[in-house]
Amino acid sequence: MVNVRFPTCWDGKTLDPPDHSSHVAYPSSGxxxxxxxxxxxxxxxxxxxxxxxxxxxxxxNNKADWPTDGSQPFVWSFGDKTGK
Structure with a gap:
């Protein structure tokens, strides 16, 4: 399972910057x-x-199909193996 929460704060000006993300941010705390x-x-x-x-x-379910180093077999397409 994966949960994705998108940023909830906007700069109030920019709609779609070249990087497609700098116009939004997460709360500064909490x-x-x-x-x-x-x-x-x-x-x-x-x-x-x-x-x-x-x-x-x-x-x-068969652990024999998992990597021999003990890591889990699920990896994001961009290479993240931890989901953090």
Missing amino acids: TFESNGPCPATHPVKIPQLFYEVIWDTTAF
Whole structure:
């Protein structure tokens, strides 16, 4: 399962910068759910977009199919093996 929470603070000006992300930010402390404040650079609160995906991983129940170093076999396409 993966949970993706998108930034909830906007700079109030830019709609789509070249990097497609610098116009939004996460709260400077806390979370959207705890009403954490937006940083001064991105003062406008926007609704939270939360995306959750659950995969059927029963095809991987046999530990013999997993890497021999003991790591788990699931890796993001960009190389992240931890999900952090």
